[in-house]
Amino acid sequence: MSIPVTLIPGDGIGPSITEATIRLLEAAGADIEWDRQLAGTAAVHAVNDPLPAATLESIRRTKVALKGPLETAVGKGFRSINVALRKAFDLYANVRPAKSVLPGLRFDGVDIVLVRENTEGLYIGVENYVKIGTDEHAAAQSVAVVTRFGAERIHRYAFEYAIAHGRKKVTIVHKANILKYSQGLFLEEGRRIAAEFAGRVQVEERIVDACAMELVMRPERYDVIVATNLFGDILSDLTSGLVGGLGLTPGANIGNDAAIFEAVHGTAPDIAGKGIANPTAVMLAACQMLDHLGQGTLAEQIKFAVEGVLRARQIVTGDLGGSATTEQYTDAVIARL
Ligand code: NAD
Numbered sequence: 001m002s003i004p005v006t007l008i009p010g011d012g013i014g015p016s017i018t019e020a021t022i023r024l025l026e027a028a029g030a031d032i033e034w035d036r037q038l039a040g041t042a043a044v045h046a047v048n049d050p051l052p053a054a055t056l057e058s059i060r061r062t063k064v065a066l067k068g069p070l071e072t073a074v075g076k077g078f079r080s081i082n083v084a085l086r087k088a089f090d091l092y093a094n095v096r097p098a099k100s101v102l103p104g105l106r107f108d109g110v111d112i113v114l115v116r117e118n119t120e121g122l123y124i125g126v127e128n129y130v131k132i133g134t135d136e137h138a139a140a141q142s143v144a145v146v147t148r149f150g151a152e153r154i155h156r157y158a159f160e161y162a163i164a165h166g167r168k169k170v171t172i173v174h175k176a177n178i179l180k181y182s183q184g185l186f187l188e189e190g191r192r193i194a195a196e197f198a199g200r201v202q203v204e205e206r207i208v209d210a211c212a213m214e215l216v217m218r219p220e221r222y223d224v225i226v227a228t229n230l231f232g233d234i235l236s237d238l239t240s241g242l243v244g245g246l247g248l249t250p251g252a253n254i255g256n257d258a259a260i261f262e263a264v265h266g267t268a269p270d271i272a273g274k275g276i277a278n279p280t281a282v283m284l285a286a287c288q289m290l291d292h293l294g295q296g297t298l299a300e301q302i303k304f305a306v307e308g309v310l311r312a313r314q315i316v317t318g319d320l321g322g323s324a325t326t327e328q329y330t331d332a333v334i335a336r337l
Contacts, residue, residue, distance in 0.1 A: 116232025
């Protein structure tokens, strides 16, 4: 039976890289029934709403979406549609794998999965200015909230992910030496959950600044990393950089009732419509999606073909130093399946 999946092609290069990905999945034999829905600028043009109810309804039904990058319309509406989607479905775990595949980079042997808490921390949007005397903006404050509930579920997700994917170690990243309450609670919950997995997954703790340094000196020693929202945001771009940049990095946003898979890069307005965008990140996001849907073997086959083309580095797109179009690159990956 075909698996229903919501497809949001997105804006800018989104439609071309998602179409390339669908072509690859079909060639690989994935049996998916795509329910195409709009969001972002495409949706504003069509129905004057950046996040139409029909799109939310579709994700509620299928519980799984593959999404191209979205341009947040300047002016009115949501601050970010991506954040609105995360909130609507309580997508608490952001999972960003970064693996060395391209030859000739500064690092090789990197194979890190960063699990970022996606709903709490400093990103809850509770901020205000403090007026002193006549200065309305004399001070500003931002509130970071860590709950036991939120910390527990992200640590549990990271450890369960490690077991399910044959990973050996989870590194808990924190700043509990300074932020003793919010980061302290995150670490306390991490230690408690780690104890449940003792003997099955190794655990280590790293203060975020030391972790950042070690990631650019000895990245190969890291396996799974779990961090709060802000630290995870920063470190996940760092790990993307270690393996060749955002064009190669997929991201999964996972909740209990839905999951959304996407490339982490944006709509690339400078190259939109030229047929030269790199579809790798969406292709790898689709592999994460297949894995999530219990089709791990198919996901591995597709990933193997993508990695083969990248390793050869002959038919690659302009951002990777090649001259292939999106279509030529996709053909090369399909030929490797
Ligand atoms: P961007 O990622 O779109 O582009 C940065 C640079 O990387 C550009 O030079 C672009 O050409 C290049 N690039 C990005 N993806 C590429 C690909 N697949 N192949 C080849 N080159 C690629 O970042 P930006 O310019 O800061 O943002 C543009 C728009 O995207 C904004 O409206 C922003 O809000 C949106 N955005 C959306 C998401 C998302 O939906 N997940 C994420 C980031 C930015």
